[in-house]
Amino acid sequence: MGIRGFTSFVDSNNNRLLQDHNLHCTRVVIDGNNFYHFLYQYLHVKHHYGGDYDVFYKKVKEIFQMFEECDIKPFIVFDGGYEADGKKLKTTLTRAKNRIHLAGFISHGGRGRILPILAYETFKTVLVDMGVPYIVCDFEADSQIVKLANHWHCPVMSNDSDFFVFDLRGGFILFDYVDFRLASPEDPQTGKTYHCLSVQLYHIDHFAKEFPGFDKTLLPVIAVLLGNDFIESSLFENFFHTLKSAWSKSLPQRHQRLAAILSWCEDYKSWEDAVEKILTYVPKESRDNLRLLIHRCIRFYIDLEESFSLSDFFDSDSNTALQQRTDEIKSYNGSLAPSWFISAHRSGAIHPFFLNTVVLHRNVLLTQVENMKVASSYSTSERIRQVMYGILLKDDSCTPIDNLSGPSQDTHILEYTRDESKNLKKTLLESVNSLPNFGQLPGLSQLGNISTGQRVDMILEVLSVPNTFLELWSPPLQLLACVIVYWILQSQPKVTRYHYHALLVCIILLQSKTRIRQLKQNSRHYKHEQETEDVSKDDILSSTSNEGLSDPKTQSKQSCQEADPISQICVRSACEKATESQLTQFLQKVDKHHAKFAPVTKCSPVESAITHGSSQFQACLLDGLHINQLLQSPLEHPRPHTFFSGVFLYNFTKELRSRSKPLSYISDILGPKSPMSAVFTQMESFISKHIGEDCFQETGTGKKNSKKKGKKKGDKKKTDYAKSDVRSENSDNDLPEMVQAACELDNRFSCLLLDV
Template sequence: MGIQGFMSYVGEHREFFIDLQLRNTDVVIDGNNLYHRLYFDSNLDIRHGGDYDSFTNVVHQFFEALTTCNIRPYVVLDGGCDASDKKLTTLKERAREKIQAAHSVSCGGGGSVLPLLIREAFKQILAQIQVPFVQSFSEADRDIVSLANHLNCPVLTLDSDFCIFDLKAGYCPLNYFQWKNLCSGKGLQDCYIPARCFSLERFCNHFSNMNKTLLPLFAVVNGNDYINLPAIEMFFSKVHLPVGSSRQKGRKHIRIHGLLNWLSRFADPAEAIENILKYLKKHEAEETRQLLSAFMEDYQPSGVNLKDFFQDGVYESEEVKKLELPHWICTAFAKGVLAPFISDALVLKRTMLHVQVENMQRPSAHAVALPIRQVIYGLLWNASQGSPSTFPSKEPTSPTPVFHEFDRIQKAFKKSFVQAAGLSGKFGSDQYSLTTLNQIPLADRLLFLLETLGVTENILEAVPCHLQLPVAVTCYWIQHAEPKVKLQHMKALLLGVVFGELDKIVHSSDPEVSHIEVNKIVYVQLLKRKERKSQKEPLELDAAHIFCQWQCCLQMGLYLNQLLCCPLSEPDLTRLYSGTLVHKLYHELKLVSTPEDLLSASPRMHQLYCNLVRIVKNVTPSGFFQKKKPKDHRRKNKHCNGKLLDKKENTTLDNLPSCSSNNRFATLMVEN
């Protein structure tokens, strides 16, 4: 949620806060708010699809700071939209703002656009460093309050709604949480993080000792992210709000200050509501009373006991019980194994696709992954029907499985109707029921996934297990992307994947993983390319668009794999894609014809790279990557030279041995 203008209003009053030395305590963290702040506050890439490796380093540093001060974090993430879908209007408005921001960034301007897979990467980081987290079924605010009060610890976020909730140990805004400036006392055990904690008592005392139960009414009347009552504007137009000794600047702050002063006159919410209704027309009064009371309930702690979840892995809520979902699905949502995209599609038959920094003159980058989404919708539609016999088939009497998608069309945000893919033959709806999906043999689920992506299992045998899904997705991407993927796009992307593998090896503490000096040399060479400072040159929009399409394919391939209970190993997103490096490699490859030179000092990395290139080439039509015939003699010579280089490369590829996929690092250990 979020109350318009309230956080900046509160921030101007130093007297509302208590200085804290945070250490030796639990803390409940608003996960969505944290990864937004860490990404944007760290000045990480937003133009080239994101640098997940750099983000990973920042997240590690943040939680290392907490560990140093013996602060025990519990992270709570938002889930999908609640079944009432009451926030739809706000979500659409925010999506339109993101489209404008993405367009601005694509043209060299400012804006804040998160990388597409940042949430999934964040969850992987939390799992890797063993930070406990839970994914609420819908919005997490009330679950956060409930958990924080159970643990009697502060909440860490930057959401103004937490100034309204009655939190036992208070709310620490992220912008006052100085995790980069650790302070030490007499010994290491006394190390602490300077912070400020919002004090509800100080706030209420400032307004004539206001009853704190009036604050939810203030939030609803002032208006938060999804509350917009036209009748309330009538109240504001007629009531005289006392300004008092306001120091506020701007209309929003004056209105907030006046409304708080006005509400402080009343003993409780019931009395205040009656005085609000006096300013409304008679036929609006009763409906407004009911709406105000209903919206105020959103500021009460939830009935979900997340303490039980962190102890026993049990997540129970009335909202989930009403939906009567299979138990394994509920557990997968709570553990973050399934994304909010899946719950929105399952519960609401509606999804929203997040914009990237792409070519706004072309169709949305998400269009390339539509066939994968249709398969996901088919699986979920089958579940929602309750009986296999009702799943749509070719007969005209069957219902039409239609889902609503919100996506970018040019610079507008529009809804479209998407038909789910039907399940037939060996993948019939009687077998692929969501209730028993987790019980289907692994081989069948793997075949279902690979057929959706258009690859066969034997193609992936020479690929390390953790890279099989990204390689399968890359094969799909090359055959569906528009504009057409060029050889330089494909090679730059795969070189970026190899860089991610190098990064893991160089920083690995696993004694089984070889730390070879030559690997470090290659790693440093690639790292210098990524970090090389250059003038802010215009973004090559079609290249950006093509790489955005790859992320869209990977996102939906990942979601389908998760829904099928991971027949392929989940890829490590924290090191898989570095947009800055991939774009720089792409521009370099347009000038340098032998990308293998980048890996010449590391035969094992060269082997992995060549295996990946060969596999992708083998699934593309013959001549797919061939250049057009030259129009003049100069270009002809250049073309001939390129053919010779391609021939040399293909000879290298043909002589490379294949690797067993049984050993995760087998491909990395093959000698040249």
């Protein structure tokens, strides 16, 4: 949420209100939503081209490894859906509008930062891989975070200024006041050094000591008067005109009001009395409604209700807590959601998107950096959402009063997205209640009776692929391959072959980087054994093939090793068969596309023709992940950091567009006779056969030549895509100029609140 101006007030008085502290050997409760927003920007991960999830994953993992070294035990608590009373709707829609305009600004070379839409999934993947416990609250998490932290007497970490007001026994640490570098001070008692993070700790008692005449129980009144997501400070202008403070004039103007309020509060010992005095400055006809609003806002800080016990969940490591009070969550039309659905939401097995759908019949789709003059990228994945809505709404059906009543939010889902004029638009989207080859869709209460095979069939029909196509791919690639097919078939405007081929190479690239890191680690690990035992290189590769490359919670850890490489495509297996030399040569050739970021300016803006295709893919993948979650993950869940790198996709798509023989170029960088080239050929062949030849946008090369030469070059490109063998040893020799890295000029925190 956030209190207007409170953080900057504390920042200006940090020597008085904050205490230096070495954080180690403790539990901390972390505001999950705030943390992954903060980290994406603090770690300077690129965002212009849809998200560098591979970089984000690696850097976030390093943060949690740092916590381990300091013996800090983090517990992550995420927000859930939006409250049914709609008290934050205005704020949510304002942020959605701001995000639309910011996305357009960035696409034209302007400065700003937008959190890519798969950052949440990537962050959760790190938590799973690192064994970091997390939970998702039913709705806003603040009060439950406070209760959990006070139960453990440990600090809360967040950048949400609301936590300045809560009475936290273990204190509050803003991420902005954490030095995320290991410190190794000496313990004055033992003389031994230890690892810690240097932080500045806030405690409500510190605040009360700095203002002796002020009662800390009145802090919620200050939060209301300054304004937050629930109430506007403009409602109290008449009251503000009466405030006077002898010492506030020495403060910056933005802090004078807060200081004056603090001085005024010294005359009151209860928040109720203070509120009644404030209301005397409000017109009589508005007092009752405003009183109710103020009381509700204040009780947010003092009445710490919880829908289920987080301490029961974390302390007992049991799912029993997930079953608490599930009957209190009701759908939009008043029916009860199944307990399994609420438990899945709380455990993070399904996205909060589903709770918003069931409770509110409303979703806000986050705008991406894309072509703002055409329909939103989410229009490509609309059919997937319609099927999900059919399942989610079936048990909550409401028949219109008559046939003339038309669509309403009772029977449809209200979606907020952008239009072609960069405005926020509302659409009542009708659900799909049956599929031709599947029949009537089940409701939430019936999903438990549907077999795994039937749930797979449902996904395949939604994504327009047959079972025979699915069988071609190893489990880690199955859902991803299906989404790629759906993306190509449904994209409007159509994507190009450059987008498609760049994505396939990106999958191989990221798996190759993982493999080469593993080989280097294993080389160091087995160095001593190699000196004492006669172990062949093949034996070493075989003994390490199952380590470190798979999600420990997926249902088929060794699926790539067990898969027949002839009958099933497995990129990981291909990279394991490659020699270290082949992998190294490939990575050296593509490093300029993966590691280099071209500055985005008004003179050199983002090419929306490229980014829009990637944004469409991300929208399709997000909804593909969602429907797989809703159907209780019958297919292995794709991990964004293993196949999507926005900078690489943008650079490499642009590079392929400039080539007269793009497939020959791909063959050259993969290595004509390498396993990576072979697996690219397999993937390209199987997908291309399924989608046909007319599914792509036909474009010429990107080279600036004379008209005659340009026409000839374009003809060569078309012939190359139609007839060339991707394993051909012929390749272009005209390498592009090296793209230079940009300086990081953005304000890293300026847009934290633009994501809803």
